[in-house]
Amino acid sequence: MGSPGLTLVPAIFTIDPRSGVPIYLQLIEQVKRSVAVGALEAGEQLPTVKQLALDLTINPNTVARAYRDLERDEVIETAPGRGSFVRANGTSANARKTMEGVTLDALGTAIRDAKSMGLQRQELTQLMNAALDRWFPKEER
Amino acid sequence: MYYTESLRAWRMVRIFLIVFAALFVLCIVMRIVANGHLNETGYNLPPGHVKRTVLANGSQVTTVTGDRGEHVVVVRNPHGTEDITITEPAKKPVKGQSATMHVPGAMIQVTAHGRSRITHIHHNEAIWLSWLLVIASCVAAILAAMLALNLSRENDGHLELCWTKPVSRAGYALTGVAVDVAAIFVVGIAWMVLTVLTLAIFGEAHLITFDAGAWKTLLFSVAFPLSLYGLVVALTASMSRGAVFVLGLFWPVVLLFPLFSFIQKYSIGTIARVIDTINPAAYFYAFVGPEGYGSKILMLPATETMEILALCAIAILGVLASLAQWRRLEA
Amino acid sequence: MTALSIRNLSKNYGTFAALKDFSAEIAPGTVFGLLGPNGAGKTTTFKCLLGLSRADSGEALFDGMPLQPQFFDRIAYVPEKSVLYDWMTIGQHLEMQKRAFSAFSARRAEELLALFDLDPRKRVRNLSKGMRTGAALVMAFSANPDLLVLDEPTSGLDPLNQRAVLKLIIDAAADGKTIIFSSHQIGQVERAAEHIAILQNGKLLLAGAVEDLKSEYKIVEGIFSDERISSNGLARDPRVTRVETTGRVLRTIVRDDSSGVAAELERLGASNVRMVDLNLEDIFLNAVSPNTPAGEIVEQA
Numbered sequence: 139m140g141s142p143g144l145t146l147v148p149a150i151f152t153i154d155p156r157s158g159v160p161i162y163l164q165l166i167e168q169v170k171r172s173v174a175v176g177a178l179e180a181g182e183q184l185p186t187v188k189q190l191a192l193d194l195t196i197n198p199n200t201v202a203r204a205y206r207d208l209e210r211d212e213v214i215e216t217a218p219g220r221g222s223f224v225r226a227n228g229t230s231a232n233a234r235k236t237m238e239g240v241t242l243d244a245l246g247t248a249i250r251d252a253k254s255m256g257l258q259r260q261e262l263t264q265l266m267n268a269a270l271d272r273w274f275p276k277e278e279r
Numbered sequence: 280m281y282y283t284e285s286l287r288a289w290r291m292v293r294i295f296l297i298v299f300a301a302l303f304v305l306c307i308v309m310r311i312v313a314n315g316h317l318n319e320t321g322y323n324l325p326p327g328h329v330k331r332t333v334l335a336n337g338s339q340v341t342t343v344t345g346d347r348g349e350h351v352v353v354v355r356n357p358h359g360t361e362d363i364t365i366t367e368p369a370k371k372p373v374k375g376q377s378a379t380m381h382v383p384g385a386m387i388q389v390t391a392h393g394r395s396r397i398t399h400i401h402h403n404e405a406i407w408l409s410w411l412l413v414i415a416s417c418v419a420a421i422l423a424a425m426l427a428l429n430l431s432r433e434n435d436g437h438l439e440l441c442w443t444k445p446v447s448r449a450g451y452a453l454t455g456v457a458v459d460v461a462a463i464f465v466v467g468i469a470w471m472v473l474t475v476l477t478l479a480i481f482g483e484a485h486l487i488t489f490d491a492g493a494w495k496t497l498l499f500s501v502a503f504p505l506s507l508y509g510l511v512v513a514l515t516a517s518m519s520r521g522a523v524f525v526l527g528l529f530w531p532v533v534l535l536f537p538l539f540s541f542i543q544k545y546s547i548g549t550i551a552r553v554i555d556t557i558n559p560a561a562y563f564y565a566f567v568g569p570e571g572y573g574s575k576i577l578m579l580p581a582t583e584t585m586e587i588l589a590l591c592a593i594a595i596l597g598v599l600a601s602l603a604q605w606r607r608l609e610a
Numbered sequence: 611m612t613a614l615s616i617r618n619l620s621k622n623y624g625t626f627a628a629l630k631d632f633s634a635e636i637a638p639g640t641v642f643g644l645l646g647p648n649g650a651g652k653t654t655t656f657k658c659l660l661g662l663s664r665a666d667s668g669e670a671l672f673d674g675m676p677l678q679p680q681f682f683d684r685i686a687y688v689p690e691k692s693v694l695y696d697w698m699t700i701g702q703h704l705e706m707q708k709r710a711f712s713a714f715s716a717r718r719a720e721e722l723l724a725l726f727d728l729d730p731r732k733r734v735r736n737l738s739k740g741m742r743t744g745a746a747l748v749m750a751f752s753a754n755p756d757l758l759v760l761d762e763p764t765s766g767l768d769p770l771n772q773r774a775v776l777k778l779i780i781d782a783a784a785d786g787k788t789i790i791f792s793s794h795q796i797g798q799v800e801r802a803a804e805h806i807a808i809l810q811n812g813k814l815l816l817a818g819a820v821e822d823l824k825s826e827y828k829i830v831e832g833i834f835s836d837e838r839i840s841s842n843g844l845a846r847d848p849r850v851t852r853v854e855t856t857g858r859v860l861r862t863i864v865r866d867d868s869s870g871v872a873a874e875l876e877r878l879g880a881s882n883v884r885m886v887d888l889n890l891e892d893i894f895l896n897a898v899s900p901n902t903p904a905g906e907i908v909e910q911a
Contacts, residue, residue, distance in 0.1 A: 155801045158828075158887025160821040188784035195776050197641055197804045198784040200821060254884035282709045283695065286702065439693040442662055444710045445683035610662035 153194050161196055165204035166211075167240065173213055173224055174237035184214060184222040211236075284455045288426060288462035295422055295466050303473050310481055361402035369396045405488040409496040411474055413567060416500035419467035420559075423504035424526060426459040427511035430601055431522035438610035452605045456512070456598055463504050495583050499566055502590035506559040507533075509597020516601035517608055537561045540576040552578045557593055562586045612672055612684060612757040612788045613638045619658050619668035621651075621812075628654040629812045631668070636790060636805070641783045643803030643820075644792040645894055651812040652792040653690055656761050659790075660687055672757070683712055686750035690761040690792075692742040694734045700745045701730030704752065711753040719752035725774055739766035751778055758782060760791035764798060776802050800890040808897045815897040820890060827851075827888040827896075828868035831861040832880025843878075847871070852896060863888065863896050 151168050153161055172178040184190070187205060191198035205222055208214045213236060216222045252262055330342045337357040344350055350366040369391060376391045386401045430452060433441050441451055478484045511529060515522035536558055539551035555561035556578055565573030565581050573581025579589060614636040621629040629651040636642045644652045657663035659670045661677050672681055694703055700723070708714045723730055726744035734742060743766050750758060760779070764772040772795075779789050779802045793799050799806060800820060807817040816823075839860050845853050849871055852863040860880065864871045868885050875883045888896075 156797060156889050156891070158824055158889045158892070160824045162821055163825075188781070191780050191784055192777055195773060195780060196801050197820075198780060199640065199804050203821070251884065254882050256882055282706050283698070283702075286698065290697070436691070437693050437695060439662060439687060439689045440695075443660060443682050443685065443687045445680050445712075446710075447679040450679070609664060610657055 151190070151194060153196060155196065162200050162204040162207065165201065166207055167243070169204070169208055170211075170213055170236045171240050174240060178224050180224050180226045182224045184224070186221055281454050281458050284429070284458040287429060287432075288458050291422060291425055292462050292466055295418075296469060299469060299473055303477060306477050307480060310477075361400075363398075363400040363402065365398040365400075367396045367398075369394050406478070406483070406486045407488055407490040408493040409490050411471060411487070412493070412496045412500040415467045415470040415474070416503045418470045419463050419500075419504040420507045422466045423459075423463045423508040424511045424529065426462060427508045428515055428522045428526060429455050429459060430512060430605060431515040431518045434517065434608065435519040438608065442610060448606050449602050452602055453598075459508065460505065463508065464501075467500070467504065492583070495587065496566075498587045499583070499590070502587050502594065503559055503563055505594035506562075506590040506597070509594035509601075510557065510559060511597075513597035513600040513604075516604040533558055533560045537564055537576045552576060556589070559590055559593060562590055613674075614659075614757065614788060614790065615671045615674075616655070616659060617669050617671065619655065619670065620666050621654050621658050621663060622666055627812050629658065629665075632807075632809070632812075632814050633668075634807050634814075634817060636788060638788050639783065639786045640788060640805060641779060641803045642788075642790040643799035643806040644790065644809065645796065645799055645806055646792075646809035647898060648794075649811075650809040652809060653761055654812070655809070656687070656689075656759055656790075656792070660685070660759060684756040685759065686711075686753050686755040686757070687759045688743075688746045688750045688761060688763055690765065692734070692739070692746065694742060694745060696735040697733065699731055699733050700728055700737075700748070703734070703745065703749055704730065707749050707753050711755070713754035715752055715754055718754065719748060722748040722751055722778075726771060740768065740771065743767055744771065747775060747778070751782070756787055758787060758789045758791070760789065762793060763791055764793060764795065772798065796891045796894055806890070808894055810898045816893070823893055824887065824890065826865050827893050828864050829861060829886040829888060829892075830864050830868050830871045830875060830883065831859060831886070832872075832875040832878075832883040834858050834860060834878075834880050844871075844874070847874070 151165065151172075153164050153168075155161055157164065169178065169184070178184070184205070185193065187198050187201045191201045194201075205214065205216065209216055209222075212225060214222050215225050249262065252265075257265075328344045330344075332340045332342075334340060339355040341353040341355075342351070343353075348368045352362075352364045354362040354364075356362070372394050373391045373396075376389075378389050380387045380389075385403065388399045388401075390397045390399070433455075442448060444451065446454070475484060475487065478487065510533075511526065514529070515525055518525065536551065537555055537560060540548050540555065540561075542548050542551070555576055561576050565577055566583060566586050573586070577586075579585050614634075616632060616634045616636075619629055619632045620627070632651070632655060634642070644655065646652055654663065658665040658668075669676060672685075675681075698706075704716075704719050707719075708716065726741070726748060728741060728744055728748065732741075734745065737745065743763070747760075747763060750760070758779075763779075764775050767775065776798055779791065783789055783802075783804075791799075791803070803820055805817070805819050806823070808815045818826075835858070837858055839855055839858070844850050844860075844862060849864055849867050850862045851865050854861045860875070862871060862875075872883045872885060
């Protein structure tokens with residue numbers, strides 16, 4: 139067995155089990171984000187299912203499910219007996235796709251909330267532009 | 280699978296052995312102290328005229344005549360036996376009476392006739408094995424009744440532990456019974472060994488006599504504690520904490536119950552005799568008591584074989600009854 | 611690997627129904643959490659399961675077979691209350707386990723004693739409640755069973771040791787063991803369990819995979835312009851498990867198809883319809899909340 143003692147959670151993954159968002163979805167999102175920002179590099183090995191489950195104190199099948207979905211999404215690949223790795227070939231394209239996916243999810247949530255508060259499409263577009271101006275001040279729209 | 284049971288039995292056996300050791304030491308000290316005084320004056324003869332003669336066969340005869348007409352004759356035979364005859368004047372004249380009693384190593388006969396009472400002690404110094412066995416059996420019986428509470432002890436909050444081991448409930452209980460029976464034997468044998476050892480220390484071991492009834496007494500001595508075990512385990516198997524109180528009541532009830540056999544009114548005696556069929560103490564009295572006593576307190580024919588068989592039956596049926604209860608219990 | 615199927619278990623104590631027709635399928639290598647308030651029937655379930663109490667009806671099958679004594683070689687049970695012998699030391703208890711269970715590992719026992727900071731020479735009589743729980747867990751886990759039945763395994767433990775117990779459960783699960791445990795602490799169940807069942811008054815209220823339940827359950831709420839909201843239609847909607855209104859706000863708890871219910875709210879004239887995720891605690895409280903049975907309207911206005 140791995141030591142059941144307290145080990146530090148790897149900084150790149152933080153899980154909130156109390157959240158209403160399923161843990162495996164949180165995990166998928168975090169792995170994708172890590173790949174996108176380069177915290178996880180191509181070919182880098184991910185912790186084993188058991189190790190990650192112990193580190194995060196979550197059910198191993200939940201981790202396994204996240205890994206399966208990540209594999210399906212071509213973010214990682216698993217070599218039997220060796221472990222799971224961040225996919226090497228087409229990494230930049232993948233990372234791009236992953237980044238877009240993560241961003242789209244975040245935007246979608248924001249827009250849904252805004253809409254539920256009664257904001258109209260036009261107002262939202264204006265807000266979006268204002269936000270873009272703040273973060274990309276010198277760029278052309 | 281007998282680890283816990285052995286630990287538990289050993290805790291009890293240990294207490295018995297400590298007590299035995301203390302008794303052993305006490306006994307030896309007392310014998311040494313007593314031996315210092317044990318000469319002829321040690322017999323506490325009445326003051327008066329003392330006459331000593333030696334007979335042709337080597338017997339030493341001591342005759343003491345007291346002031347009030349008491350008369351004591353001590354004949355010490357060369358083979359080690361001793362005959363003491365005490366003649367005392369009785370206060371009132373009595374009709375002819377006679378009683379004989381056997382105790383370890385001696386036969387005592389008391390005869391009263393007219394105005395005198397004669398006590399004749401034939402001190403043959405033989406120690407019957409039967410007597411030693413019966414005493415050991417009583418000691419083992421005390422332990423047996425205590426060990427028989429073990430199933431009820433499991434019932435006091437440990438069933439989840441007992442019943443989640445890879446063994447059937449009956450198997451678990453029987454393992455415990457087997458360990459308890461072994462512990463009963465250990466204590467009985469330890470008592471016997473210490474008794475013989477005490478006698479051997481004072482050079483008296485050769486006095487132990489394998490008497491005619493010894494084989495039957497041996498069987499009886501084994502069956503008696505086991506029957507008490509069976510009875511107590513049957514009574515307490517489905518109890519938990521209350522079992523200790525049951526044991527507290529158990530001894531006086533069991534020991535005194537046979538007395539009811541002598542009550543003639545309202546057929547109490549008959550009822551008592553019926554109930555005494557499952558009372559090991561009744562069989563004990565019948566076996567140890569004087570001739571004819573058994574038939575007064577027992578329903579079954581009061582033969583020694585029958586008494587041994589009855590005790591065995593109580594032991595076996597008691598354990599079976601406890602198993603039946605144990606299997607029906609719920610945690 | 612031990613699969614466990616619990617089929618229609620019922621148990622009455624006198625006239626009190628402790629468990630009513632409880633069924634569950636527990637696949638090998640999964641962690642199954644049993645949730646419920648005190649007296650919900652969790653301990654009764656375990657006792658009936660393990661044959662410690664006789665169920666009035668129903669059965670529990672281990673890999674399809676009814677329980678037999680030799681199965682216990684592969685099963686470990688840690689009851690809620692300590693059942694250890696006061697007069698024995700922890701070490702003697704472990705010796706007892708070693709002699710009883712064929713897969714017992716002395717090395718594992720030593721690791722676990724160190725983990726819980728327990729001295730094997732100590733008599734159980736001198737242990738605190740938490741230490742007794744720890745000792746019982748050491749006994750259970752060092753027997754290397756395939757099926758662990760743990761009744762409130764973290765009760766009396768400090769947070770550090772509670773976390774250690776969760777890790778033990780997770781570790782065992784990762785090694786393919788089957789674990790069924792109960793807890794008051796939803797947070798623990800949420801982390802460690804893959805499937806849960808919520809019991810109340812001996813009845814199964816809700817069962818399912820934790821992650822699926824979290825995905826399925828949503829709060830969908832909308833604001834109406836009129837205080838007199840007609841919620842009758844929603845209350846009868848099978849997707850909706852609960853409807854509450856507070857002033858002009860109508861709040862529903864939805865299982866399955868939350869967007870469908872959101873659309874329905876909009877159709878009824880609600881504005882600002884929003885969906886909120888429900889965590890397991892909310893789902894639990896929604897299930898057991900005594901005066902608001904699922905699907906009933908609560909007018910709080």
